[in-house]
Amino acid sequence: MFIVMIRTTILYALVVLTMRLMGKRQIGELEPFELVIAIMISDLASLPMQDIRIPLIHGIIPILTLLILQSIITLLELKSEKAGAILTGTPSILIKHGKIDIKELRNQRLSFNDLIEELRLSGYYNISDIEYAILETSGQLSILPKVGINPVTKEDLKINTAQEVLPVTLILDGKINIKNLKSIHQTEEWLYNQLKANNIHSPKEVFLATKDSKGKFFYQLKDK
Structure with missing residues (x-):
């Protein structure tokens, strides 16, 4: 012993x-x-x-x-x-100028949900707010927000604003999420009208479409 x-x-x-x-x-x-x-x-x-x-x-x-x-x-x-x-590899840019690099996302074996989770953990809920998101060789995600997205709180500035909500995924890789549409009390017709307003002929052209935390319609087309 x-x-x-x-x-x-x-x-x-x-x-x-x-x-x-x-x-x-x-x-x-x-x-x-x-x-x-x-x-x-x-x-x-x-x-x-x-x-x-x-x-x-x-x-x-x-x-x-x-x-x-x-x-x-x-x-x-x-x-x-x-x-x-x-x-050790090199850092990978997953988001550039508010747009997801779909090819790089696939190369890194990351799903869209994995990326969104990492963004939420860093305090960002809208892809459009991000200038760059870089996957470091250690697996950590570094985020550079766009100019104007600053850390000063609205409460500090005594600004009265409406409460933001969680963003909802409406289309992912060309497929419409009917359940999420119902959760925001909208129909497929409403979604098609949103696509038409942005000169998009079919959901199959869209990689990602969401209703962001500010209630705005955000989309990104598939790489051609």
Whole structure:
């Protein structure tokens, strides 16, 4: 029992030291290769803890090897932008000038609902309010709002305005959402009139159409 405690203490100290040497990052901010190394280190450390028949050195050497590999990869990233792009990838622009890049969204294996959820978590409910939305290599979404969308609250300025509501998706990838139409007490005829007013002949031409939080009709056509 005493031997197990000593082995566990040594491995714990080694893993903590290794993770500290990898840099100050939260788990959600790790690059892909860093996440892989973190997972492998945890597995390598757990084996000698569970089985005292495995020599302690057989856990220590692989962990130190991974630390060296991580240091080499980090050095390569600092020395070469090309190496960094290959190892960790490059940021992806998902929204540009208030328009979703449909091709990039598909390349990143993200659904429209995933994107909208990330925007809501960042405090943005309307795509038209966003100048750029960039998916970083760590998986975090960086958002640059359009000019005029500032953090000063209406309450601070003592401006009386109507309460905004949650935006509703009416068309997604050419398909009309009848349920959402009913939820805003509108008909398909109303939706077709909205499309006609914007010179759109068919819902199949539309990638996304919503009634935003301000009650305005917002749409984006499919890429041709």
